[in-house]
Amino acid sequence: MTDVSQARRAAGTGGTMGKWVKERGLLLANAALFIAFFGGMVLSGAASYSEDQLAHGQPAVSVLQYLGTGAFVEATFENWESEFLQMGMYVLLTVFLFQKGSSESKPMGRAAPQDEDPRPAKFRPSTPWPVRRGGWVLKLYEHSLSIMFLLLFLMSFVLHAVGGSADYNDDQQAHGQPTVTVLGYLATSRFWFESFQNWQSEFLAVAVLVGASVYLREKGSPESKPVAEPHYETGA
Template sequence: MARWIKEHGLLLVNAGLFLAFLAGMILTGAANYSEEQQAHGGSAVSVLQFMATGEFVEATFENWESEFLQMAMYVVLTVFLFQKGSSESKPVGTAAPQDEDPRQAAISKATPWPVKRGGAVLKVYEHSLSILLFALFLGSFAAHALGGAQAYNEEQQSHGQPSVTALQYMGTSRFWFESFQNWQSEFLAVAVLVGASVYLREKGSPESKPVAEPHHDTGT
């Protein structure tokens, strides 16, 4: 068991941090939502009631959509684009293992089954990482629209204004402001990491080049 935990520590710790921060978001969000409701003559809500509100759904998925968009785009862009000297880039002008044709690989017992199967299954598997990330982005994008429309309609009704559908809400400046304010921060973080890894190091991290490696060396 200890060995399994060590072998999967990076995933386990990040999953644990996600759950801890999500719980914090829910608890503080419910408290904040209740305060706002009471300030306008409404009633406080429970944690479960808060999780059914458009405000919670919108806040959650507008953040998830930006994360999955960033990762999906990053996976795809690193196939074609390079950054000389960055640990986040494939080597410039040199063949990389990621570009090797799996159809020419030696088949072994440990070879992933889609590679053994070949054909359309392998074609999909070759792009399965970006497919998953884009699917998660689209799902989060849709949930953001649904939750946002619900929260928007609550505000509209409180001001005697008509409600809107999720599609109509997607045509509002508010929806796109919420999206763009998250998207820009994600790509800023990627740009900083790509550029900083040319000159800066973090000993022991696979996201960094070896400390003594020259700045102009690209990839690993």
Template sequence: MAGMCHAIRRPARLRFADMKRIFHENGLSLVLASLFLLCLVLGQLFTGYRTSNEENVMHGKPEEPLGKYVMSAHFMEATFENWESEFLQMGVYVFLTAFLFQKGSAESKSPNEPEEVDRDPQMSGHRKDAPWPVRHGGWALKVYEHSLTLAFLLLFLLCFLGHALAGRGSCNEERLQHHLQALTTMEYMGSSRFWFESFQNWQSEFLAILSMVVLSIFLRQRGSPESKPVDAPHGETGG
């Protein structure tokens, strides 16, 4: 009987061990994804929903259900407007750090020494564990060499378009209330409102990157790959 109980309990222990291993190996992504969903759903969605309905009441309009608000221009514009700036930030950052340097920063390559990230991938085409584009070579490798920047660029463009479409809808709702003619997407994208919404987010993202690059010269966070070792001199470059 004891052996049977032991056999029954064993899979549960294995499942717990597997979950523990998965979290240990993927904890950073899991926590960040959880924080993203928490802020999006419990933060932006519900506070935005309440704000939108308060504005509806002020204008003598009926409150809208949550399901309708999720697809509204008010929610979609705010979402895409912020995602757009984040993907722009990361794409520009990845691209610029490939060839620009900042002496002493943990976020920069060394300006005077070659680094592993610069090695020629064609020398590893024979490795069985190398990604498929590396083993294939040619155009696939050329694209793969810049795939991270290209992915962020594509995500930025999609969110930029989403911002334009949702923003036009939100703008036209306001114009309708004031008995003004609706704008086309191109007209809205040429307006100062659209570019104000974009640049107010873009500048904050570039400020955040600049702060990370410069502050990591002098300040430390023990254990973080985004920081230099605590005992590293300020002039040492790279993490």
């Protein structure tokens, strides 16, 4: 193979990779930020947990040991639970509710593409398989986004309870108090305080975004209306 051919192939490979990254940039950026911040949470959480252990005359833990503690499980899934609840509820609420002037709302007074019935649609090779399959498969697919968030929320809720009960029992044993089961932990004010303190902040953030997008703009963002769009215009 000539040097020119090798250079062309390398350029083509680089172009293909660049296109692949560009087409998935938003997902990749958020995944990278998640990994970075999750790593920071693990490292700082292990350090904080070890400080508490030493303050109570207990041995410090390694990062790997920290991953097996109830404190880590509780802290992780307590937050994931609220995020999945927020996004799932937001997906469902935007099906039925409107906000005049907000880019986060479907348009008012006219049909939205999201409301179209897929059954009479003309099928193409790129049409999702559940749409072509029809029946109960399509019925599930029509609500698959909210179903996914519901399942993720329930998983996180259960793991929050499991990890929280383990951490709670560690505190109880350290103070000579009786321990509780996972179901018993669900009846404690501590569990619900942990949940509500996160849930309220998530819906506050959504309310601010919905309301602020009526009057404020971010040029280039699909979460914003065009900069010159009147405040009363609803939808992206």
